[in-house]
Structures are given as C-alpha cells and as structure tokens.
Amino acid sequence: MIELDGMQVRFGRFMAVESLSLSVPAGELFGFLGPNGAGKTTTMRVLSGALRASAGRVRVAGCELPRELARLKPRMACVPDVDTHYEDLSARENLRLFARLYGVDPRAVDTWLARVELSEAADLKVRSYSRGMKKKLLIARELMHAPQIIFLDEPTAHLDRHSVSRVHALLREQVAEGRTVFLTTHDMDEVEALCDRVALIAHGRLLACDTPARLIARHAQRWCEVQYESEGRSQRLSLRMDDDAEREQLASLLRTHPHLRMHTREPAFEEVFRSLTAAATAARGVPA
Ligand SMILES: Nc1ncnc2c1ncn2[C@@H]1O[C@H](COP(=O)(O)OP(=O)(O)OP(=O)(O)O)[C@@H](O)[C@H]1O
Structure with a gap:
C-alpha cells in the first residue's frame, strides 16, 4: 500500500529525510x-x-507520486495535527459539507x-469545541468516505x-476492514x-522497523529491581539482566544478603525508543 524507495527531502541545504525506504502492506x-x-x-x-520528495520513489495505493496524486486523493485520508474545520459552522454542518464534497450518503x-x-454536541459551533472534540470531529470527517x-x-x-x-477502536476497525493506517505518535503506550x-527515525534516518514485540526483544533491557539492608540502611539497585557483570553482582548480593527482595521489570517500548535515539544522537557526535 505504501512503497518508499530512497526517498529524500531537502529544504535548501538541510536534509530533513535521508534516503528512506519503507514498505507497508494493505x-x-x-x-x-x-x-x-x-x-x-x-x-x-x-x-x-x-x-514533493527531492529524490527517490514514492508509491501510495498503487499511485506514483507526485505524478498520480489526483488518482490517489479520493482513496486517501489525511488527519493533520492542526484543526481545519469551519469554526462558525456546527459539527453536523461541517460533516454535511464534506459528505457532499466526497459524494458520501448524508445519512x-x-x-x-x-x-x-x-x-450531543453536534449542533454546537465548532468554535466552542475543546481541542479533543475538534480532533475527533476531524477523524470522523476524514474517515467518512471510507479511504x-x-x-x-x-x-x-x-x-x-x-x-x-x-x-x-475506530482505527482497528479500519484495518480489520482491509484499510491501511499510517500514524505518528509520541505515546509509547499507544505504540x-x-x-x-x-x-523509528531520527535526524531523517530510519533506525529500525519491526513489530513492537520484536523491537523490545532486540533492543530493550530486562531489569531486576533489588532491595536489601546494608549497615542498617535500606539499599535499592536496578540491575540489567543482559549484562554479565550486573548479573554477577546480583548473584553475589544473593549470597551475602539472604533476605534480599527482588522483582523483574518487564521491558517496555519506551526503552527501545530511548536507547535507539540516544545511540543515533551519539553517533552524530551530539551530547544526548
Ligand atoms: N518547510 C520547511 N522548511 C525548512 N525546514 C523544514 C520545513 N519543514 C520541516 N523542516 C525541518 O525538517 C525537520 C523535520 O521536521 P518534521 O516536522 O518532519 O519533524 P517531526 O518528526 O514531525 O517533528 P515533531 O515530532 O516535532 O512534530 C525539522 O528540522 C524541521 O525544522
């Protein structure tokens, strides 16, 4: 459904996206x-x-871009991060207007x-809507024509x-019906x-591409949280179970502190994001 091959975007001398290749199936x-x-x-x-890309090949829903953009438009929806409603119309009037434009049944x-x-809020002017309500209206407006x-x-x-x-739930329904969803997010729980x-990209370069579970298995640490008494004081440590020295430190503590308490922490996607982006920043010689 999406094929990017060596896609580049330059703004003047600044390279915003550098040779990106990606494939996303329907x-x-x-x-x-x-x-x-x-x-x-x-x-x-x-x-x-x-x-327009500065270089590379871009193919979306069988359309070569930018050449076949007019053919792509009716098959595509785009929910931007800014609201583009008619604020002096109600939510219902906004959707009716777009239903007419898209040739969608007004029902x-x-x-x-x-x-x-x-x-319940359908007849209020969009101007009075909260940011969240405006975002939901935008999603409805863009999904209405079954792109x-x-x-x-x-x-x-x-x-x-x-x-x-x-x-x-709405987005899962869309993919269950065979549509393709491509979204950006900063919310790692959402991922x-x-x-x-x-x-995952940083500085315009692709760092990794896989399922969240496989990326976690490959890039996130397994941690063990340890709590024990030493010289009358409570001590806490977080030890990495994939690190030989820290695993040995845990074994040694278990020998010397039989009442030690410990529990393992499930690795989360947040850690994949942190470790890969920190490595990419370090590779560019910039302090993380
Ligand atoms: N029209 C433009 N002219 C010049 N530079 C631009 C332009 N649009 C984007 N950039 C630059 O390209 C880089 C990538 O911007 P982009 O908006 O794609 O980032 P992003 O990953 O979406 O970031 P965020 O998470 O903050 O939304 C940034 O350094 C930005 O300043």
Missing part, C-alpha cells in the same frame, strides 16, 4: 515514530502528496457523529483516556497497544 496499522524534528511530518506530507453524518461520541489509506499525525494528542480508546509494526 491492512496494516503502522506507527511512525521519532523524536521532535526527526522528519515524521515531512515524510507524511510526501506520502499524502502535500510535499453517514449522524453515524459518524455517534461513532466519535459527538452526537483505502489513512494518514494521521498524532491522532490521540489532547484526547482523554476514554476518547483515546474510542479512536483506537504497544495499537501498532502492528513501527518504524
């Missing part, structure tokens, strides 16, 4: 992650046709208002926990809960 929920300024939004703008408007839990490929820039930023679950696969 029906996948794909997360695109990276620290601030990594090149995520820039990449998404290229994929959705808002920006879908009420269905989508209900799906994003905005039925094959859905791009979302931080779709759950500013949403409360209940709304995050609602949006996650583990939602994404089939993720790509």
Whole structure:
C-alpha cells in the first residue's frame, strides 16, 4: 500500500529525510515514530502528496507520486495535527459539507457523529469545541468516505483516556476492514497497544522497523529491581539482566544478603525508543 524507495527531502541545504525506504502492506496499522524534528511530518506530507520528495520513489495505493496524486486523493485520508474545520459552522454542518464534497450518503453524518461520541454536541459551533472534540470531529470527517489509506499525525494528542480508546477502536476497525493506517505518535503506550509494526527515525534516518514485540526483544533491557539492608540502611539497585557483570553482582548480593527482595521489570517500548535515539544522537557526535 505504501512503497518508499530512497526517498529524500531537502529544504535548501538541510536534509530533513535521508534516503528512506519503507514498505507497508494493505491492512496494516503502522506507527511512525521519532523524536521532535526527526522528519515524521515531512515524510507524511510526501506520502499524502502535500510535499514533493527531492529524490527517490514514492508509491501510495498503487499511485506514483507526485505524478498520480489526483488518482490517489479520493482513496486517501489525511488527519493533520492542526484543526481545519469551519469554526462558525456546527459539527453536523461541517460533516454535511464534506459528505457532499466526497459524494458520501448524508445519512453517514449522524453515524459518524455517534461513532466519535459527538452526537450531543453536534449542533454546537465548532468554535466552542475543546481541542479533543475538534480532533475527533476531524477523524470522523476524514474517515467518512471510507479511504483505502489513512494518514494521521498524532491522532490521540489532547484526547482523554476514554476518547483515546474510542479512536483506537475506530482505527482497528479500519484495518480489520482491509484499510491501511499510517500514524505518528509520541505515546509509547499507544505504540504497544495499537501498532502492528513501527518504524523509528531520527535526524531523517530510519533506525529500525519491526513489530513492537520484536523491537523490545532486540533492543530493550530486562531489569531486576533489588532491595536489601546494608549497615542498617535500606539499599535499592536496578540491575540489567543482559549484562554479565550486573548479573554477577546480583548473584553475589544473593549470597551475602539472604533476605534480599527482588522483582523483574518487564521491558517496555519506551526503552527501545530511548536507547535507539540516544545511540543515533551519539553517533552524530551530539551530547544526548
Ligand atoms: N518547510 C520547511 N522548511 C525548512 N525546514 C523544514 C520545513 N519543514 C520541516 N523542516 C525541518 O525538517 C525537520 C523535520 O521536521 P518534521 O516536522 O518532519 O519533524 P517531526 O518528526 O514531525 O517533528 P515533531 O515530532 O516535532 O512534530 C525539522 O528540522 C524541521 O525544522
């Protein structure tokens, strides 16, 4: 559904994305992650046709970009990280307007208002909406025409926990129906809960691409939290179980402190993100 081959984006002499190659099949929920300024939004703008790549090949839903953008547009949705509503219209009026533009059955408007839990507020002007409500309206507006490929820039930023679950459920429904979802996020719990696969970029370069579970197994440490008494004082230590010296230190403590308390900490995706981005920053000679 998405094929990037050696895609580059330069702004003047600054290289924002450097030779990015990625392949995302149909029906996948794909997360695109990276620290601030990594090149995520820039990449998404290229994929959705808002920006031309400086080099490389870009293919989305069978359309070669930028040449076949007009053919891609009706098959695609793009939920940006800024609101683009008509603020002086109500939510219902906004959706009706876009339903007409997209050639969608107007009855879908009420269905989508209900799906994003905005039925009660449907006739209020969007100007009075909270940021979370505006984001949910934007998602409804963009999903209403059943696009094959859905791009979302931080779709759950500013949403409360209940709304995050609602949006996650909606996105899972989309992929269950064979559509493809490509989203950016800074929320590492969201990555583990939602994404089939993720790509991690920093400084415009791809660092890793795999399932969250495989990335955790490969890049996250297993920790053991240890608590024991020494010279009348309580001591706490976090020891890495993949490090020979620290494993030996634990064995030694177990011999000398039989009442030691310990528990293992499950590795989380947060640690994959931290370790890979810190290594990428160090490789550029910049202090982390
Ligand atoms: N139009 C532009 N002109 C010049 N530089 C730009 C332009 N757009 C983006 N950049 C630069 O390209 C780099 C990547 O920006 P981008 O917005 O893609 O990052 P991001 O990964 O989405 O970051 P964030 O998580 O903060 O949203 C940044 O250094 C940014 O300043």
